[in-house]
Amino acid sequence: MTTGPNPQADESAWPLLPNERTWGAARLTLTLATTAAATWCYLIGESVAGYLGFIRGGLALAGGCMIGMLLVLLAAGPTCVRFGIDSVAATKPQFGSRGWVVPAALQAISIIGWNSLLIIFFAKSAVQLSVVLGIITVGTHNSALVPALTVFACAIIFTALRRGATGVSLVSNILVAHVFIGLWMLYLLVSRRWPELMAAQPANAGHNPVWNYTTGIELGIGATLSWWPYIGAMIRMAPNGRTIVLPVMLGMAAPVPLLSLIGLAGALVLKSSDPTEWLRIVGGPAYAIISLTFVTAANFGTTTAGIYASAIGLRNFSLLQHCNWTTLLGLTIAPVALVGIFIPELFFAKFGNFLALIGVAFAPLCGIQIVDYFVLRRGRIDIRAIYAAQPRQPYYYWRGINPAAMTALAAGCATYISLLNPLSYDSAALYPYLTASLPAAGAAGLTYFLGSLIVIRAGRGGYR
Amino acid sequence: MSDPSRQELPPELEARIAAIENCAQSADFDLASWFWMILLGLVLPLLLIAAGWWV
Numbered sequence: 407m408t409t410g411p412n413p414q415a416d417e418s419a420w421p422l423l424p425n426e427r428t429w430g431a432a433r434l435t436l437t438l439a440t441t442a443a444a445t446w447c448y449l450i451g452e453s454v455a456g457y458l459g460f461i462r463g464g465l466a467l468a469g470g471c472m473i474g475m476l477l478v479l480l481a482a483g484p485t486c487v488r489f490g491i492d493s494v495a496a497t498k499p500q501f502g503s504r505g506w507v508v509p510a511a512l513q514a515i516s517i518i519g520w521n522s523l524l525i526i527f528f529a530k531s532a533v534q535l536s537v538v539l540g541i542i543t544v545g546t547h548n549s550a551l552v553p554a555l556t557v558f559a560c561a562i563i564f565t566a567l568r569r570g571a572t573g574v575s576l577v578s579n580i581l582v583a584h585v586f587i588g589l590w591m592l593y594l595l596v597s598r599r600w601p602e603l604m605a606a607q608p609a610n611a612g613h614n615p616v617w618n619y620t621t622g623i624e625l626g627i628g629a630t631l632s633w634w635p636y637i638g639a640m641i642r643m644a645p646n647g648r649t650i651v652l653p654v655m656l657g658m659a660a661p662v663p664l665l666s667l668i669g670l671a672g673a674l675v676l677k678s679s680d681p682t683e684w685l686r687i688v689g690g691p692a693y694a695i696i697s698l699t700f701v702t703a704a705n706f707g708t709t710t711a712g713i714y715a716s717a718i719g720l721r722n723f724s725l726l727q728h729c730n731w732t733t734l735l736g737l738t739i740a741p742v743a744l745v746g747i748f749i750p751e752l753f754f755a756k757f758g759n760f761l762a763l764i765g766v767a768f769a770p771l772c773g774i775q776i777v778d779y780f781v782l783r784r785g786r787i788d789i790r791a792i793y794a795a796q797p798r799q800p801y802y803y804w805r806g807i808n809p810a811a812m813t814a815l816a817a818g819c820a821t822y823i824s825l826l827n828p829l830s831y832d833s834a835a836l837y838p839y840l841t842a843s844l845p846a847a848g849a850a851g852l853t854y855f856l857g858s859l860i861v862i863r864a865g866r867g868g869y870r
Numbered sequence: 871m872s873d874p875s876r877q878e879l880p881p882e883l884e885a886r887i888a889a890i891e892n893c894a895q896s897a898d899f900d901l902a903s904w905f906w907m908i909l910l911g912l913v914l915p916l917l918l919i920a921a922g923w924w925v
Contacts (some may be wrong), residue, residue, distance in 0.1 A: 412882070420882070420883050420886055421886050421887065421890055423886060423890075424896065427896070433872050440890045460925050461922065462922045462923075462925055464922075465919065465921055465922025465925070466918075466919060466922050468915070469914075469915035469916065469918040469919035469922065470915070470919075471915075472910060472911055472914060472915035473911060473912070473915045473920070475911065476907060476910075476911025476912065477908065478876070479911070480907070483898070484898035484899065487898060488895050488896050488897070488898050489890060489894055489895055489896075490890075490896070540923060619922070619923060622922075623919060645896055646896040646897045646898075647896070647897055647898040647899040647900065647903050648900050648902055649898075651902075651903045651906045651907055652906055652910075655907065655910040655911060656910070697909070703906070716900050717905060718922070727880075785898065789887055789890050789891065789895070790879075790887050790891065793879060793883060793887065794879065
C-alpha cells in the first residue's frame with residue numbers, strides 16, 4: 407500500500423504523513439493570525455474595560471493570553487504535531503477510545519457557538535455597511551436580511567472549504583490584510599483620544615484592585631484557552647514542533663490582545679466596543695465603511711478555520727469517517743446556519759452565559775493532557791491505539807472510558823466554579839491571588855495523576 | 871501469523887500508521903521550542919503582568 411501524499415488527506419481525521427504536512431512557519435502564522443483576529447476580540451476588550459483602564463487592562467490581557475496559549479500548546483501541541491492529528495484525536499490516550507466524545511462535544515459546542523456569533527456579526531455588519539453605502543435604507547425589513555446574509559456567508563465558507571485545509575489557507579491569504587486594518591483602527595482611536603483614554607474609568611470595577619486585575623488576566627487566559635478546539639487541525643499541517651511554536655505564540659496569542667485593545671479603548675472612551683459605531687465619530691463615514699469592511703472580512707477567516715476544525719473533529723466518529731467531505735461540511739455548517747436563520751437575537755442575548763460555561767472545561771482539559779503526556783507517558787504515545795477502539799487495545803480502559811480523566815475533568819470544573827462563578831462573577835477569597843483557570847488546570851492535572859496511579863496499577867491505558 | 875488483538879483498520883489508515891511507526895513521526899518540542907515557549911508563555915507574560923500592576 408503506497409504512502410505517498412494524498413491530496414484529500416487533510417479532509418480526514420487520520421494522521422497526516424510528513425509529505426502532506428507542507429505548511430511552513432509563515433503560512434501557519436498567517437492562518438493562525440487570520441483565525442485569531444475576529445470581532446470576538448472587541449467583546450474580550452469590552453469585558454476587560456469593565457474592570458481595568460487601558461494600559462493596565464491591555465497588559466493584564468496580554469499576559470493572560472500568552473499564558474493561556476502556552477497551556478493549549480503544551481496540551482494539544484505535542485501529540486498533534488508528532489502524528490499529524492487533530493485536537494480531538496489527541497484526547498484518546500487520556501479519555502479512552504469512547505470517552506473522547508466528551509472533548510469532541512466540547513469542541514463542537516464551542517466552535518458552533520463561536521461561529522454562530524461570528525456569522526451573525528458578519529450579517530449585521532454587512533447590513534450596516536449596506537446602509538452606510540446607500541445600498542439599502544434603514545427599516546424593519548433589515549432584520550430579514552440577517553438570516554439571508556447568514557446563508558450567504560455559510561455558502562461562501564462551504565465553497566472555500568471544499569478544498570479542505572487549502573481552502574483555509576486561501577482565505578487567510580486574502581483576509582490577512584484585515585489584521586493590519588484592525589491595528590490601524592486601534593492607532594486612530596489611541597492617537598485621537600489619548601487624553602480621554604487615560605482619564606477613562608472602568609464601569610464595573612470592584613473595590614479590590616487585585617480582584618479587578620486578576621479578572622483582566624483571567625479573561626485573557628480564557629480567551630486563548632478557547633483556541634484548544636481549533637489548534638490541532640491547524641498545527642498538524644506543519645512538519646514538526648519547532649515550526650509551530652512561534653506561529654502559535656506570536657501568530658495566535660499576540661493578535662488577540664492587540665485587537666482586543668480596540669474593544670477595550672472603544673468601551674472606555676466611547677462606551678462601545680464596536681468600532682463601527684465609534685469610528686464614525688472619530689473619523690467620519692469613510693472610516694466607518696472601512697471598519698465595517700474589516701469586521702465583515704475578519705469573521706470570515708475565523709469561521710472558515712472553525713468549520714474546518716469542527717469537520718475534522720467530527721471525522722473521529724466512526725459513522726462519519728467515510729462520509730463524503732461535502733456532506734460532512736454541510737453537517738458541520740448546518741447548526742451555524744440554523745442559529746443565524748432562526749434565533750440570531752436570542753443567541754446574542756444568551757451568548758455570554760453560554761461561553762462562560764463552555765470556557766470552564768478547557769482549562770481542566772489542558773491540565774489533563776499536559777500531565778498525561780509529559781509526566782505519566784513521558785511522550786510515549788501509541789498512534790495505532792488512537793485508532794484501534796476494540797477491547798484489549800491500550801486506550802480502551804474500561805468500556806472505552808478512562809474514569810481518571812472523567813473524574814479529573816469534573817474536579818477541574820468544580821474547582822473553577824468554586825473560585826469564580828462564570829455567570830455572576832461572584833468569587834471566592836482565593837480567586838484574586840490564583841485566577842480560576844490556573845487552579846482548575848492544576849486540580850484536574852493532580853486528580854488525573856492520582857487517578858492514573860490506580861489505572862496504571864490495573865494495567866490499563868497503555869502506560870507500560 | 872496475525873495478532874488477534876490487533877484491530878483491522880482500513881488499508882490506508884493501516885499504511886499511514888505503519889509509516890509513522892516506522893520512523894515517519896515528527897519531533898515534538900526541541901530545545902529551541904522550549905526556550906521560546908518559556909520566554910513567550912511564562913517570562914514575558916509575567917513581566918507584562920508585573921508591569922501592568924506597577925503602572
